[in-house]
Amino acid sequence: MGEFELIQRCFAQAGRQRPDVTVGIGDDGAVLQVREGCDLVVTTDSMIEGTHFFPDVDPRALGHKLVAVNVSDLAAMGAEPCWLSLGLTLPHVDETWLTAFAEGLSETADYYNCQLIGGDTTKGPLSLTMIAKGQVPKGKALTRAGAKVGDYLYVTGTLGDAALGLKLVQNQVEVSKKHRAHLLQRFHYPTARVALGQALRTIASSAMDVSDGLAGDIHHILRRSGVGASIDVSRIPMSQALKDSCSPEQALQLALSGGEDYELLFTVPEIRRSSLDVLLSPYGVPVTCIGRITGVAGKLELKQGESLLQYQHKGFEHF
Numbered sequence: 001m002g003e004f005e006l007i008q009r010c011f012a013q014a015g016r017q018r019p020d021v022t023v024g025i026g027d028d029g030a031v032l033q034v035r036e037g038c039d040l041v042v043t044t045d046s047m048i049e050g051t052h053f054f055p056d057v058d059p060r061a062l063g064h065k066l067v068a069v070n071v072s073d074l075a076a077m078g079a080e081p082c083w084l085s086l087g088l089t090l091p092h093v094d095e096t097w098l099t100a101f102a103e104g105l106s107e108t109a110d111y112y113n114c115q116l117i118g119g120d121t122t123k124g125p126l127s128l129t130m131i132a133k134g135q136v137p138k139g140k141a142l143t144r145a146g147a148k149v150g151d152y153l154y155v156t157g158t159l160g161d162a163a164l165g166l167k168l169v170q171n172q173v174e175v176s177k178k179h180r181a182h183l184l185q186r187f188h189y190p191t192a193r194v195a196l197g198q199a200l201r202t203i204a205s206s207a208m209d210v211s212d213g214l215a216g217d218i219h220h221i222l223r224r225s226g227v228g229a230s231i232d233v234s235r236i237p238m239s240q241a242l243k244d245s246c247s248p249e250q251a252l253q254l255a256l257s258g259g260e261d262y263e264l265l266f267t268v269p270e271i272r273r274s275s276l277d278v279l280l281s282p283y284g285v286p287v288t289c290i291g292r293i294t295g296v297a298g299k300l301e302l303k304q305g306e307s308l309l310q311y312q313h314k315g316f317e318h319f
């Protein structure tokens with residue numbers, strides 16, 4: 001079998017086979033049926049060897065993560081994930097690697113109801129680019145721009161686990177056996193908060209996913225909404241695994257500036273706050289209020305109880 005056929009075979013049926021794909025892989029382009037009354041939401045995420053992952057990473061985990069981080073962006077927009085395209089640059093074709101990568105990608109795409117509908121393969125240093133497309137009822141997409149002064153600031157799940165998982169992978173820390181699996185899982189197999197993101201369409205005034213660390217990422221909402229924020233760091237949700245494995249200072253540092261948790265950060269107006277618990281409880285994902293939106297544009301204030309904290313770390317920046 002030639003390289004071309006091998007690549008074709010690995011990805012031909014990847015993900016959930018959706019009835020709204022009129023033409024999928026194998027033609028010059030895909031033909032997709034966007035539902036009546038919906039907007040199309042499109043996002044792109046790249047993962048480059050050496051920058052986003054280590055050369056020896058399990059290719060199955062890599063396939064999973066590429067899908068999950070793209071779908072997480074759709075979740076943050078309140079969209080329903082539907083279609084994926086893959087841009088794959090490979091130094092050479094390694095059948096074992098490619099098969100495992102494609103399986104991880106396909107399983108995760110299937111989990112999120114997404115079909116791989118096309119892509120392109122080129123030769124070069126290993127790099128993966130995915131374009132994810134989703135649908136949202138017209139005009140209902142969540143953005144980073146709607147936060148208002150007085151809104152409450154929430155985050156899903158727990159923060160800092162993936163950053164500690166990364167330190168584990170790099171052999172920079174030691175953690176007890178009972179927490180190891182959880183932390184590695186959070187780093188290698190992040191979960192996109194898809195159902196919750198869609199539920200937030202009627203509740204949240206703004207939303208985004210936390211990919212590069214809370215303290216840095218929140219500035220995207222502050223900038224786009226023209227507001228400030230005050231966070232009580234003692235309320236930031238942390239897993240038992242993180243708390244047991246680090247000093248309180250290090251745990252807070254990881255929760256504030258460690259990336260790759262892919263939790264949702266969102267704001268809720270006071271008037272809709274009371275319906276939050278009822279509307280979100282079916283999803284089984286904890287949500288925690290960590291602060292409020294303030295009127296000082298661009299300013300992030302960090303408090304611990306009543307005292308102000310000095311904090312310089314602004315999350316992970318690529319340039």
Ligand SMILES: [Mg+2]
Pocket residue numbers: 072073076208209210211
């Ligand atoms: Mg994002």
